[in-house]
Amino acid sequence: MNMFSDPVAVVGGTGFLGRHVMAALGAGARALSRRTGFDLLHPDPAALWGCSAVVNLAGIKREVGTQTFRAVHVEAVERLVAAMKEAGVRRLVHVSVVVARAAPGLPYHHTKWEGEEIVRKSGLEWTILRPGVIYGEGDDLLAHLSLMIRAAPVFPIVNDGSAPVMPVDAKDVAAAVAAALRTLASAGKTYDVVGPERLRLRDVVSRVAEAEGLPVSIWPTPAALMRFPVRLMEATMRQPLSTRAQLAMLVEGLAGDPGPARKDLGLEPAPFSVERVRPLVEKISRRPPFDFRLWSAPRPERKIPAGPFLAFLAASVAALSAVFGLMADQWLGMTIAMAASLAAACGFRAARSRIHPTILRVVLGLAAGAILYGATRVVTALLPALWPAWGPWRDQLYAWRGGHGIGFLLPTLVLIVLAEEVVWRGVVTRFALERWGRPLGLLAGALIYAAAHAGTGNPLLLAAALGCGLFWGWLYAATDDLTAPVLSHLAWDLMVLFVAPLHPAV
Numbered sequence: 001m002n003m004f005s006d007p008v009a010v011v012g013g014t015g016f017l018g019r020h021v022m023a024a025l026g027a028g029a030r031a032l033s034r035r036t037g038f039d040l041l042h043p044d045p046a047a048l049w050g051c052s053a054v055v056n057l058a059g060i061k062r063e064v065g066t067q068t069f070r071a072v073h074v075e076a077v078e079r080l081v082a083a084m085k086e087a088g089v090r091r092l093v094h095v096s097v098v099v100a101r102a103a104p105g106l107p108y109h110h111t112k113w114e115g116e117e118i119v120r121k122s123g124l125e126w127t128i129l130r131p132g133v134i135y136g137e138g139d140d141l142l143a144h145l146s147l148m149i150r151a152a153p154v155f156p157i158v159n160d161g162s163a164p165v166m167p168v169d170a171k172d173v174a175a176a177v178a179a180a181l182r183t184l185a186s187a188g189k190t191y192d193v194v195g196p197e198r199l200r201l202r203d204v205v206s207r208v209a210e211a212e213g214l215p216v217s218i219w220p221t222p223a224a225l226m227r228f229p230v231r232l233m234e235a236t237m238r239q240p241l242s243t244r245a246q247l248a249m250l251v252e253g254l255a256g257d258p259g260p261a262r263k264d265l266g267l268e269p270a271p272f273s274v275e276r277v278r279p280l281v282e283k284i285s286r287r288p289p290f291d292f293r294l295w296s297a298p299r300p301e302r303k304i305p306a307g308p309f310l311a312f313l314a315a316s317v318a319a320l321s322a323v324f325g326l327m328a329d330q331w332l333g334m335t336i337a338m339a340a341s342l343a344a345a346c347g348f349r350a351a352r353s354r355i356h357p358t359i360l361r362v363v364l365g366l367a368a369g370a371i372l373y374g375a376t377r378v379v380t381a382l383l384p385a386l387w388p389a390w391g392p393w394r395d396q397l398y399a400w401r402g403g404h405g406i407g408f409l410l411p412t413l414v415l416i417v418l419a420e421e422v423v424w425r426g427v428v429t430r431f432a433l434e435r436w437g438r439p440l441g442l443l444a445g446a447l448i449y450a451a452a453h454a455g456t457g458n459p460l461l462l463a464a465a466l467g468c469g470l471f472w473g474w475l476y477a478a479t480d481d482l483t484a485p486v487l488s489h490l491a492w493d494l495m496v497l498f499v500a501p502l503h504p505a506v
């Protein structure tokens with residue numbers, strides 16, 4: 001069913017709430033997000049042409065790379081408003097959060113509020129909806145509560161668990177979006193969208209446990225003690241159980257007034273009852289408790305521009321060639337050249353934003369280093385038979401210490417490896433992948449990486465760089481991140497050069 005004559009663009013229509021909104025709006029609703037090629041940080045007005053209205057659901061709970069609170073909640077809203085005006089779309093339903101307010105010390109709350117202010121001053125026909133915590137199929141709330149209740153009989157609750165919350169069903173929030181679009185009288189108004197009951201945080205946990213049929217012992221835990229674990233989860237997990245922004249919301253609670261939305265939008269939100277929650281947690285408990293996916297589709301982002309890339313590549317290759325051709329102490333030369341290339345590579349957003357370690361990426365990187373070392377041992381054992389003249393090239397390769405002690409070699413090795421991965425995978429291979437896709441892009445990246453070692457005149461090093469370039473390029477492309485290739489490269493170098501060398505160093 002499509003209740004609108006022209007399509008409604010739902011920005012963030014691929015997310016948790018977005019899927020419920022898409023279902024509520026029916027055919028004719030058009031989901032837009034980075035996954036569909038629409039990046040709100042650089043919105044293309046053409047995507048909005050012919051739409052009767054826009055619903056903006058884009059939001060983030062933690063900052064990753066270019067997706068900062070300011071970029072997504074403030075600058076993106078400014079650009080969306082401008083794109084709507086250019087496309088001639090006047091109606092906007094903007095989804096914020098019930099805790100949004102001017103609070104510079106709380107970046108999530110503050111930027112959500114700044115986004116609201118931009119909408120209020122936009123001159124468009126706007127309605128702002130401010131949901132409390134939302135539950136429903138595909139949510140974080142029930143999924144994480146249920147996981148914690150199943151994992152341990154004790155539940156550490158923020159402070160004494162008395163912060164007020166009014167959980168609202170995602171279907172009700174979606175119904176509020178549809179009602180706001182239908183109800184012109186809602187233009188120029190801001191509505192809280194919360195559940196009908198004011199509960200304490202600990203009541204929410206108890207109800208979920210009851211729906212699971214599991215006992216739970218709730219332990220009051222000072223918020224200060226939770227900050228470090230939450231920060232750690234944010235840094236290492238693809239789906240952290242909580243983020244700093246969420247913790248801040250749980251400390252103060254998420255309560256609002258359901259009255260105005262009831263009156264103007266006819267919204268009768270359902271209660272957060274054990275009966276409603278039970279089928280949802282039953283579904284969740286059938287899912288595996290952890291997300292073991294390692295492979296991610298490349299994030300659509302603006303391509304690395306060709307002009308700056310070619311200048312960067314030429315400068316990096318020239319610096320390395322100068323080192324190999326001119327400097328007696330090649331290790332020191334490599335360190336200086338790669339440090340300069342690393343600094344230049346950080347000018348490319350794509351290189352900066354793709355080092356996000358998660359536990360799985362770290363484990364994968366170390367395992368890949370071990371596998372590569374095993375493969376190197378096998379190849380080294382076979383080489384004398386396949387290529388009798390390889391010995392002198394190997395000896396030249398192992399003359400790398402150049403009289404330096406371990407105190408100099410170890411830290412510079414870490415720098416060189418990091419720089420090599422950021423430069424050759426994060427910029428060069430990425431540029432090739434963006435233009436030619438896999439596997440051609442991987443091959444091109446590895447060939448350029450090998451060619452950069454041509455200045456040594458050592459065919460063994462060239463072959464090793466080609467093989468390793470393919471392997472680390474694949475790791476990078478598969479995880480869309482530099483963590484695994486950096487760790488694999490470092491582990492391999494440490495094994496080959498220090499821990500279990502294949503040849504005595506000169």
Ligand SMILES: NC(=O)c1ccc[n+]([C@@H]2O[C@H](COP(=O)([O-])OP(=O)(O)OC[C@H]3O[C@@H](n4cnc5c(N)ncnc54)[C@H](OP(=O)(O)O)[C@@H]3O)[C@@H](O)[C@H]2O)c1
Binds near residue numbers: 057060130133
């Ligand atoms: N969940 C809650 O309990 C809750 C409570 C109160 C308010 N809210 C608000 O409700 C909205 C939706 O939340 P949610 O829980 O559904 O979040 P979600 O599942 O993380 O979905 C966020 C959506 O925004 C899109 N997005 C993010 N950055 C984008 C960008 N730069 N350009 C285009 N699209 C972008 C994402 O798609 P891509 O990643 O593919 O781009 C995704 O479709 C947010 O504004 C949130 O603040 C949520």
